[in-house]
Amino acid sequence: MTKYPSIPTYHKLGDKGALLEETVSFDGEVILTEKVDGTNSRIILLPDGNFVLGSREELLFAKGDLIGNPALGIVDALKGVAYSLPQSQNGITVAYLELYGGKITSASKQYTAQQSVGWRLFDVAVLPDIKTLFEKSVQQLAAWRDNGGQMFLNEEQLNKIAAYYGFELTPRIGTIAALPTSIEEAHQFLKVMLPQTKVALDRGAGGRAEGIVARTISRNAIAKLRFEDYERHAKRRIK
Known part of the structure; x- marks a missing residue:
């Protein structure tokens, strides 16, 4: 129920990763944030004061555990952070963080030359109806999640909770009226808007950014634009 849903590509992916002209539709202003190339991590805050740490796919550590799963360095990096957070006041609150640098991904060298590790908050979901959710089967939960069942905070709420928790958000690049629609224009748009990463951890970092996440202010539409895809x-096309 707390696994982060996949973000669709702005231009739909076709066969063998080719991009199609079909795009995700945005209604209203679009907020642009940097997409950081790390590992998707989650801090699950429970109303009884407990918490659970997880990657996107697995749960790795619960408050009070003596031994945690060391996968991807998530527990080592975020355990102390989780202990400092207040308990959830409204069902389950899930903070989604991008943990990056170190040796986490092949792109880590773009953010650090000294194997430093950093993290940024990129989304928060609130799941108030816990009893009903726990009555669902795994299959029912997956369908519920994949069809937008999780309630994510809008941009204003996300900024407030980030300040409350003392978290840094993924960099806000700007707000625009509309995204370019053609594949070539979108590629050029990426180059102009994000020539290098805004979250380098030291001076020796390579500096190449992964891309941009675009979302409406209400967060009813979201998509990613990655340099690699374009x-x-x-x-x-050249071939």
Whole structure:
């Protein structure tokens, strides 16, 4: 019930990763944030004061555990942070963080030359109806989640809770009226808006950014634009 849903690509992916002209539809202003290339992590805050740490796919540590799963360095990096947070006041609150740097991904060198580790908050969900959720089967929960059942905070609420927790958000690049619709224009747009990462951890970092996450202020639409996808598409055209 707390697994983070997949973010669709802004231009739909076709066969073998090719981009199609079909795009995610945005109604209203679009907020642009940096997409950091790390590992999706979650801090699950429970109303009884307990918490659970997890990657996107697995639960790794619960408050009071003597031994945690060391996968991806999530527990080591975030355990102290989780202990400092207040308990959830409204059902389950899930803070979604991008943990990056170190040796987490092949792109870590773009953020650090000294194997430093950092993290940024990128989303928060609130699940108030716990009893009903625990009555669902795993299959029912998956369908509920994949069809937008999780309640994510809007931009204003996200900024407030980040300040309350003392978290830094993924960098806000800007707010625009609309995204370019063609594949070539979107690729050029990426280059202009995010020429290098805004979350480098030291001076020796490579500095290449992964891309941008675009969302409406209300968060009823969200999509990602990755340099890798557009560069691969451009190479296909040349061939």
